[in-house]
Amino acid sequence: MSSSTENAPLLGGGPTLARPKPTHNSKIRAIIYGVLTLIFVTGLVAVSVFWEELGGVVGGLPNDPEKAAQRILDIAPVIDGHIDLPILVRDLYRNNASAFDLEKEIPGHVDIPRLRKGQVGGFFWSAYVSCPNPDIEGKDYLNSTWRVRDTLEQIDISKLLIARYPDTFELALTSKHVKSAISRGKIASLIGIEGAHQLGNSIAVLRQMYDLGVRYVTLTHVCHNAFADSCGFAPGIIPRWEGLSPLGVSLIGEMNRLGMLIDLSHTSDDTARQALKLSKAPVIWSHSSARAVHDVPRNVPDDILELVGTGPDKTDAVVMVNFAPFFVATPGNATIQSVADHVDHIAKIAGKKHVGIGSDFDGIGDVPVGLEDVSKYPALIAELYTRGWTRFELAGLTGRNLLRILDGAERVAKELQELGTEPSYDYYDKRPDLARKKREL
Ligand SMILES: *[C@@H]1O[C@H](CO)[C@@H](O)[C@H](O)[C@H]1NC(C)=O
Ligand SMILES: *[C@@H]1O[C@H](CO)[C@@H](O)[C@H](O)[C@H]1NC(C)=O
Ligand SMILES: *[C@@H]1O[C@H](CO)[C@@H](O)[C@H](O)[C@H]1NC(C)=O
Numbered sequence: 001m002s003s004s005t006e007n008a009p010l011l012g013g014g015p016t017l018a019r020p021k022p023t024h025n026s027k028i029r030a031i032i033y034g035v036l037t038l039i040f041v042t043g044l045v046a047v048s049v050f051w052e053e054l055g056g057v058v059g060g061l062p063n064d065p066e067k068a069a070q071r072i073l074d075i076a077p078v079i080d081g082h083i084d085l086p087i088l089v090r091d092l093y094r095n096n097a098s099a100f101d102l103e104k105e106i107p108g109h110v111d112i113p114r115l116r117k118g119q120v121g122g123f124f125w126s127a128y129v130s131c132p133n134p135d136i137e138g139k140d141y142l143n144s145t146w147r148v149r150d151t152l153e154q155i156d157i158s159k160l161l162i163a164r165y166p167d168t169f170e171l172a173l174t175s176k177h178v179k180s181a182i183s184r185g186k187i188a189s190l191i192g193i194e195g196a197h198q199l200g201n202s203i204a205v206l207r208q209m210y211d212l213g214v215r216y217v218t219l220t221h222v223c224h225n226a227f228a229d230s231c232g233f234a235p236g237i238i239p240r241w242e243g244l245s246p247l248g249v250s251l252i253g254e255m256n257r258l259g260m261l262i263d264l265s266h267t268s269d270d271t272a273r274q275a276l277k278l279s280k281a282p283v284i285w286s287h288s289s290a291r292a293v294h295d296v297p298r299n300v301p302d303d304i305l306e307l308v309g310t311g312p313d314k315t316d317a318v319v320m321v322n323f324a325p326f327f328v329a330t331p332g333n334a335t336i337q338s339v340a341d342h343v344d345h346i347a348k349i350a351g352k353k354h355v356g357i358g359s360d361f362d363g364i365g366d367v368p369v370g371l372e373d374v375s376k377y378p379a380l381i382a383e384l385y386t387r388g389w390t391r392f393e394l395a396g397l398t399g400r401n402l403l404r405i406l407d408g409a410e411r412v413a414k415e416l417q418e419l420g421t422e423p424s425y426d427y428y429d430k431r432p433d434l435a436r437k438k439r440e441l
Contacts, residue, residue: 061391065382069394070119072385076395077121077182078377079402081320081356082192082265082287084126084363085110085161086154095157097164109361109373112168115187117375121399122178122188124216124286125162126363127154131197131223140430141201141226148205151198155191155212162189173213175406192263192286195221196228196251201428203247203254215406216261216286219248219271226428227251228275229268231297243270249278250426256280257421259413261406264288265322265358268297269304276307281412282316282405287358289322289342292349298327299342305349316408318401319346320358325366336370340383343397352393356402 061068088108093099102112129150137143162169170181172188181188191214199205199217206217220230224240227248231237241248252275255262262283264272276283291299300319308317321342325334328342346355361367361374370379381394389397427434 065385066378068385069378069381072381072391072394073119073378073398076398076400077119078357079121079178079188079399080123081284081358081402082126082360082363083110083123084128084360086125086158087128088362089157089161090154095153097157097160102161102165109367112165114373114375118377120187120374120377121182122172122190124190124192125158126192126194127151127158127214128194128363129154129198131195131221134223142430142432147198148200151193155214158191159213171213173215174410175403178403178406190215192216192218194218195225195266197221197223197225201226201431203251203424203426206251206254206260207258207423210258210260214260216263216284217255218263218265218286219267219275221266228271230266231268235297239268239270243268243274247426247428250424252278254424256412257416257423259410261409266298269301272304273307276315276317279315280416282408284317284402284405285319285358287320287322287360289327290345293342293345294327294329296327298322302349305346308350308354316405318354318356318405319350320356320402321346323359323361323368323371324364325368328368334368336368336379336383339368339371339380340387343384344387353396353401355397357398
């Protein structure tokens with residue numbers, strides 16, 4: 001029997017001086033009633049919180065796929081892995097945020113009215129700058145380019161636009177932050193860099209990009225770089241490193257330590273396999289589809305999809321499906337159904353917990369029929385609903401799978417930092433400055 005005074009405050013109120021001293025039996029009865037009441041109230045609170053979170057989705061969904069999609073997106077809005085609005089703003093408006101109004105329709109696929117219509121809860125703003133001309137950069141990537149400056153400019157314009165529309169956007173740096181922004185009706189805005197050619201061959205630059213708020217780095221764009229091999233633009237690109245370079249191996253470790261997501265879109269198959277094996281944290285493909293459905297190098301082959309998952313020798317990951325017609329189907333055949341075929345295929349091989357949406361809107365000239373801009377995501381959800389996807393599976397597809405990966409990467413970073421893992425001091429050994437100085441000593 002417990003001493004009641006210790007438990008009393010928990011049971012509500014606690015003993016008051018005026019109350020007559022209870023007998024032993026009535027004390028026990030009071031404790032039992034109290035505990036039962038506590039369990040009941042806790043249960044009620046838990047159910048109501050859960051109920052609120054799942055909203056109408058706990059009950060049956062409407063038969064009408066469009067209405068069902070809307071209900072699902074109400075509580076699990078789209079978090080897109082790759083949107084190229086920043087480079088469109090650079091190309092069309094020279095990064096002048098006052099030269100256009102995102103509250104109105106602008107050219108391209110993305111603006112605030114269409115984001116709201118598409119029930120978007122978040123996206124990665126791609127701070128993309130193109131690959132340097134290989135002749136100018138030189139075969140070892142050593143000649144100076146403006147890529148780091150231009151990347152800073154693209155991060156800058158992303159942040160300026162996010163700040164300019166504070167009722168709509170909120171810069172988000174963690175998975176928790178994304179969820180809280182969404183719960184307040186904001187579009188959680190994350191920043192990604194589309195290629196390690198934007199890092200100036202330097203792991204120190206990676207750390208500074210993290211400090212600026214960047215949360216993923218695609219290991220390559222269409223060019224090889226000092227860290228890794230790309231899958232190129234067309235089949236047949238000759239590898240430079242057979243996957244990751246030695247500096248690329250260090251990069252993976254540092255990304256894990258920082259909690260920077262490793263993005264495997266655009267990489268060669270060898271790069272992807274090696275990175276999956278090496279990474280201690282879950283990874284993403286921010287905008288790639290399935291090669292078995294449409295055979296282009298930018299899509300993920302089945303043997304790599306089979307490495308994705310939570311079993312032994314697997315790595316947790318989410319493959320966020322790209323809408324670019326050229327990656328989705330033969331010319332003239334890209335439709336919302338063909339995009340859904342990619343989603344279904346990735347789900348079949350890797351599992352429904354490992355697929356997401358990475359439209360590439362504003363980065364693609366052409367669009368599939370039925371997925372013309374960011375207002376059309378609900379139609380894709382409706383299509384998958386008619387194919388038998390449940391509300392929970394669809395909520396995973398729209399964003400929760402990605403949030404799980406973000407959580408995982410944050411957890412691994414925390415663990416590595418708590419273990420006292422040193423930052424990587426590795427440098428590119430072909431650099432004439434650091435490398436030569438060391439030899440001269
Ligand atoms: C930016 O756009 C505004 C509005 O069109 C214009 O008044 C201003 O001159 C532009 N700034 C530059 C530097 O082009
Ligand atoms: C690039 O660097 C190489 C040396 O690695 C040099 O020979 C070449 O002229 C440079 N190209 C340009 C365009 O600067
Ligand atoms: C669509 O695909 C079929 C078969 O792959 C091809 O014959 C056709 O030309 C494509 N384009 C259109 C517009 O249907």
